[in-house]
Amino acid sequence: MSERLFVKVGKTFLKSPLILASGTCNMGRELSEIYDLSILGGLSSKGLTIKPRAGNEGVRVAECKAGMLNSVGLQNPGVEHFIKYDLDYMNTLDTGVIVNVAGHSTEDYVEMVKILDPHKDKIDALEINLSCPNVKEGCMSIGSDASQIRKIVGLLRELTDLPLWIKLTPNVTSISQMALAAQEGGADAVVLINTMLGMAVDIKTRRPVLRNNTGGYSGPGIKPVAVRMVSECYQVLDIPIIGCGGISEASDVLEFMIAGASAVEIGTASLVIPDCPVFITDELEAWCEENDTDLASLTGTLRLW
Amino acid sequence: MSKDYFCEVVSKTMLNEDTAYIEFLCPEIAAEAVPGQFVNVTCFNFLRRPFGVASVDRDAGTFKVGIKIIGEGTEELASMEEGDGTWILGPLGNGFDIESSDKYILVGGGTGVFPINYLYEELSSQGKAVKVVQGFRDASQIILNKPEYVLTTDAGDAGIKGNCCDGLNSLSPSDVEGTTVLCVGPMPMMRAVSSWASSKSLDCYVSLEQRMACGIGICLVCVCKIKAEEQGQEFEHKRCCKDGPVFDSKEVIW
Known part of the structure; x- marks a missing residue:
């Protein structure tokens, strides 16, 4: 690994800006059969809740142009199961261990952080999911209200010294207001963006393709929106940004970093080309050689017109 | 170990107007794939398309898949010709257990006839007793049929009139006794066959x-609904691709 890929997200060191996004890598086991995950800066666990969740029923995926909709609905084995069976495994992968925390209420998030904090020596950061669009309560409904974001991040800040990365939803009127609220609450970083709320219609049955009616749109189609949001937030924030949304090649990573991201998450691309981070890493290293620069110095170098 | 391979088309036939049978060169997948496993094939559309392995020629290093045209992705893949290539991830999923029994009945319908074909190749080459029942809507839909198979059509214009269960009922008691049933097809068909086997x-x-x-x-x-192992839970959502696609029919919540 080239040192030129080293980045820092606040106090968290990552050996590469590439992190696998929550919900697109499970806990790492399946992808580790395909490539060596130690090339990554980190891996964000499947979104976890206090109790196990079976997730949504029926059709959960709809392909669309330049991406897909999903309505998995946070299917996960529950945080206790994760601590017992997955956390140690993730620590064997020689990459940053990010734990994605979801909940249905403020109390849920508080309880989750209380459960996870004693395991802080095995965790590099908590990614607080205030943005899943596929559950009825919590997540996105909290993440679209600045005062609730400020309050919840503030409560969690008092409970742990672990880095708190707040993953925000793009389904809001002003992303910078939400990001600022996270910063005011004491967040270490924000992750921009989770999926965009969407719908696909089956023209034969005149019903939504997804049994949940709506789902989260991800893939290359949302990249311009995500880059814009990163740029907008970079101009007003003091804390770092992790960019996410439609990244599938090295130039996407560069684009996000120039716009203001300190690191990035690769999500849906892993579902199509599971080992894409291998190629992206090679290309980023080559780019750094060619331009005789490291990646970290790229962050926020965008020159707006 | 599944990997992404660039595979070239070495032969292609149209089995009927909307179903292509394509042979890809890939010694790695050919060496590893067992009946019931599938591959995930890259097309111009965003997501890959999954297909059950329909036949393997290990000496030639090739495998075949059947592609029924359903939408844009399958239409594009079915239009591939000899010399064309695409990225294929595989082999994926858990195949059928073809070791534990010496006597099998295979039941296929729809695109399920493709994995059934590979099962038949393997089991008959191992000298096991195999009966095959295949069901189609009407005579025009019949593909990959063999003279020794029991054929059924809903329309009754070929073989036994009726569904796969009518075909199964035509087997002699000695053919049925002590067999293991392996079934691939549309959900209602698999449900009916599962209940026939259970009876x-x-x-x-x-x-x-x-x-x-x-x-x-x-x-x-x-995901599909599978009876929960843990008490207190009615079902678990298991992943068709990784935990399956093959499941014990007694575990499936239809």
Whole structure:
């Protein structure tokens, strides 16, 4: 690994800006059969809740142009199961261990952080999911209200010294207001963006393709929106940004970093080309050689017109 | 170990107007794939398309898949010709257990006839007793049929009039006794076959299908309802791609 890929997200060191996004890598086991995950800066666990969740029923995926909709609905084995069976495994992968925390209420998030904090020596950061669009309560409904974001991040800040990365939803009127609220609450970083709320219609049955009616749109189609949001937030924030949304090649990573991201998450691309981070890493290293620069110095170098 | 391979088309035939049978060169997949496993094939559309392995020629290093044209992705893949190539991830999923029994009944319908074909190749080459029942809507839909198979059509214009269960009922008691039933087809057919097998106290394994994305168990979109192992839970959502696609029919919540 080239040192030129080293980045820092606040106090968290990552050996590469590439992190696998929550919900697109499970806990790492399946992808580790395909490539060596130690090339990554980190891996964000499947979104976890206090109790196990079976997730949504029926059709959960709809392909669309330049991406897909999903309505998995946070299917996960529950945080206790994760601590017992997955956390140690993730620590064997020689990459940053990010734990994605979801909940249905403020109390849920508080309880989750209380459960996870004693395991802080095995965790590099908590990614607080205030943005899943596929559950009825919590997540996105909290993440679209600045005062609730400020309050919840503030409560969690008092409970742990672990880095708190707040993953925000793009389904809001002003992303910078939400990001600022996270910063005011004491967040270490924000992750921009989770999926965009969407719908696909089956023209034969005149019903939504997804049994949940709506789902989260991800893939290359949302990249311009995500880059814009990163740029907008970079101009007003003091804390770092992790960019996410439609990244599938090295130039996407560069684009996000120039716009203001300190690191990035690769999500849906892993579902199509599971080992894409291998190629992206090679290309980023080559780019750094060619331009005789490291990646970290790229962050926020965008020159707006 | 599944990997992404660039595979070239070495032969292609149209089995009927909307179903292509394509042979890809890939010694690695040919060496590893067992009946019931599938591959995830790259097309111009965003997501890959999953297909059950329909036949393997290990000496030639090739495998075949059947592609029924359903939408844009399958239409494009079915239009591939000799010399064309695409990225294929595989082999994926858990295949059928073809070791534990010496006597099998295979039941296929729809695109399920493709994995059934590979099962038949393997089991007959091992010298095991195999009966095959295949069901189609009407005579025009019949593909990959063999003279020794029991054929049924809903329309009754070929073979036995009726569904796969009518075909199964035409087998002699000695053919049925002590067999293991392996079934691949549309859900209602697999459900009916599963209940037929249960009425005869036969083991039955089915290959479930759900809309899929990654094919390797990381996205959790292709789940099916399977009876829960833990008490207090009615069911678990298991991944068709990684935990299946083959499941014991007694475990499936239809």
